[in-house]
Amino acid sequence: MSRPNDYRQILRQRNRGAWTWALLSAMGLNLALFMLMPHLLHSAPAKPTFDTLLPQIQVVRLKRPESPISRDAPRPPEVKRQQPAPQPDLNSAALQRPVWPFEINARLPGGPDTIALPPLETNLKALGIGDLFGVGDLDQPLITLTRMPPIYPLGAKRRGIEGSVTVRFIVNEHGSVEKTTIIHAQPPDTFEEAVLRCVSGWRFQPGTVDGQPVRVWAETTIHFTLD
Amino acid sequence: MLQLLEQTWFRLEAYLQDGGVVMLPLVLVSLLMWVLIMDRIFFFRRLYRKTMSARSAWEHIQQQRMPDPGEYRGIVSLLVADFLENRSGDRMLDRFILDERVQHINRRMKDYLALIGVLAAIAPLLGLLGTVTGMIATFDVLSVFGTGNAKAMAGGISEALITTQTGLLVAIPGLYMKGFLDRRADNLIQRVKTVGYYLRRHL
Numbered sequence: 001m002s003r004p005n006d007y008r009q010i011l012r013q014r015n016r017g018a019w020t021w022a023l024l025s026a027m028g029l030n031l032a033l034f035m036l037m038p039h040l041l042h043s044a045p046a047k048p049t050f051d052t053l054l055p056q057i058q059v060v061r062l063k064r065p066e067s068p069i070s071r072d073a074p075r076p077p078e079v080k081r082q083q084p085a086p087q088p089d090l091n092s093a094a095l096q097r098p099v100w101p102f103e104i105n106a107r108l109p110g111g112p113d114t115i116a117l118p119p120l121e122t123n124l125k126a127l128g129i130g131d132l133f134g135v136g137d138l139d140q141p142l143i144t145l146t147r148m149p150p151i152y153p154l155g156a157k158r159r160g161i162e163g164s165v166t167v168r169f170i171v172n173e174h175g176s177v178e179k180t181t182i183i184h185a186q187p188p189d190t191f192e193e194a195v196l197r198c199v200s201g202w203r204f205q206p207g208t209v210d211g212q213p214v215r216v217w218a219e220t221t222i223h224f225t226l227d
Numbered sequence: 228m229l230q231l232l233e234q235t236w237f238r239l240e241a242y243l244q245d246g247g248v249v250m251l252p253l254v255l256v257s258l259l260m261w262v263l264i265m266d267r268i269f270f271f272r273r274l275y276r277k278t279m280s281a282r283s284a285w286e287h288i289q290q291q292r293m294p295d296p297g298e299y300r301g302i303v304s305l306l307v308a309d310f311l312e313n314r315s316g317d318r319m320l321d322r323f324i325l326d327e328r329v330q331h332i333n334r335r336m337k338d339y340l341a342l343i344g345v346l347a348a349i350a351p352l353l354g355l356l357g358t359v360t361g362m363i364a365t366f367d368v369l370s371v372f373g374t375g376n377a378k379a380m381a382g383g384i385s386e387a388l389i390t391t392q393t394g395l396l397v398a399i400p401g402l403y404m405k406g407f408l409d410r411r412a413d414n415l416i417q418r419v420k421t422v423g424y425y426l427r428r429h430l
Contacts, residue, residue: 007308010296018269019262026261034254035235037396038242041389 132170133209133216142171142218143205150198150222156190157226163187164223165195173213175206183219191224245382246389247364249357253350253390257397260346263339264404271411278418279303281425287311288426302415303422306332310426321430329423336412336419343408347401354394361387 135142156163166184169177180199182192206213243250278301279287279294287294287307294304309328314321365383372379 007293007296011300011305014296014300015273019266022266022269023262025265026258029261029265030254030258033257033396033400034242034393035239037393038235038238040392041242 131215133207133214135207135216135218137209138207138214138216139209139211142207142216145175145203145205146201148198148201150191150194150224152224152226153190153194156224160226161187161190162223162225163191164221165191166219166221167195167199168217168219169199171204171207171216171218173206173215175204177202177204178215191222195222242389245385246393247357247360247386249353249360249386249390250393253353253357253393253397256346256350256353257401260343260350260397260401263343263346264401264408267339267343267408267411268404271408271415273300274302274305274415275411277301277304279307279422281422284422285426285429288314302332302419306419306422318430322427325423325427325430329419332419333416336415340405340408340412343401344405347398347405350397350401351391351394354391354398357390357394358387361385361390 163186165182167180168183169180172178177200180196182195185192207216208214277299279299281303284303284307288310291311293311294307306328309332310325313324313328315324361383364386365380368376368379368383
């Protein structure tokens with residue numbers, strides 16, 4: 001009865017460290033595996049750059065407090081020089097004006113009023129002449145935001161009619177289309193309705209002159225071709 | 228040498244950080260899987276070496292002699308020892324007992340192998356999870372900053388790719404070892420069965 005126990009015991013003793021060995025070897029293997037993984041990426045290691053950068057940053061930090069002090073020192077005298085300088089000038093100009101009586105003064109009474117041009121410009125704008133711009137006057141060409149293609153009229157499609165329509169319209173400050181007019185249609189009375197319907201749905205980025213959105217008139221030709 | 232090791236360690240840390248939260252379960256899965264694999268390797272290696280021939284197994288049973296642990300440590304000697312401990316003396320019953328012992332030992336050969344397979348299969352799925360979370364992080368950045376902030380987007384994308392890579396690198400050797408261990412286990416089972424049939428014929 002003792003012998004079988006011996007055999008089992010001996011085997012068990014030999015197997016005692018099995019799990020610890022397995023654990024240790026597995027940890028070693030994992031460490032090796034995971035340490036090799038980053039080397040699959042070809043990114044440069046970041047640590048050496050940090051090491052070289054850190055002292056440089058510290059040097060810069062040491063320099064910073066020195067420079068403001070040196071800047072602050074010369075500033076006050078400059079300010080002091082500037083402040084007294086304009087004050088006497090203004091005073092002297094104010095004092096000098098009455099001192100110089102010009103003969104020409106009498107001849108130029110309305111001079112300053114005519115030189116001022118702004119009222120004239122506003123007058124032109126108010127008249128509406130400068131209101132409408134051509135595409136060429138804009139800062140940049142008109143940019144289309146949505147441009148739906150026209151629906152090919154069914155009757156024309158059935159009869160195999162092709163043609164083109166030239167249309168003129170105004171793009172207002174908000175970028176939508178106004179006052180669409182047909183200039184030329186070939187053949188007449190076939191495509192006009194489709195064109196009017198689709199053009200009114202177009203949207204543009206508002207045209208600008210000197211950064212101000214303005215009304216722009218534009219002209220385009222739409223061709224109707226059967227594939 | 229030490230500097231190189233330190234640098235590698237630093238890169239490993241950065242790698243794990245880039246991978247995000249999913250790296251933790253991935254590392255744990257990898258560790259558990261390899262512990263089981265190493266245990267099974269040692270276990271099978273012990274049973275492979277110093278095995279007993281069918282003839283000497285029959286001699287041991289005839290003489291009611293336990294195998295010497297110094298000489299025989301293989302799987303056949305385990306069967307012999309098991310049988311000698313449990314035999315009844317009745318011939319017909321002994322045959323059934325032998326069959327039962329063979330089954331018992333064979334079942335033990337398959338221990339943990341299924342778990343190793345599951346762990347190896349889980350690793351790429353965890354990588355996939357990391358990919359999804361990484362892409363979600365990327366799109367979160369996209370929704371806030373638009374496509375302009377490439378640097379912030381790169382964080383999410385690197386998370387996605389690193390976890391996928393890690394998952395695959397854990398799974399590939401794991402699946403290979405699973406196949407290797409399966410082969411070993413089948414081999415041992417075959418041995419036990421052969422000896423079992425031989426002994427059954429002689430009983």
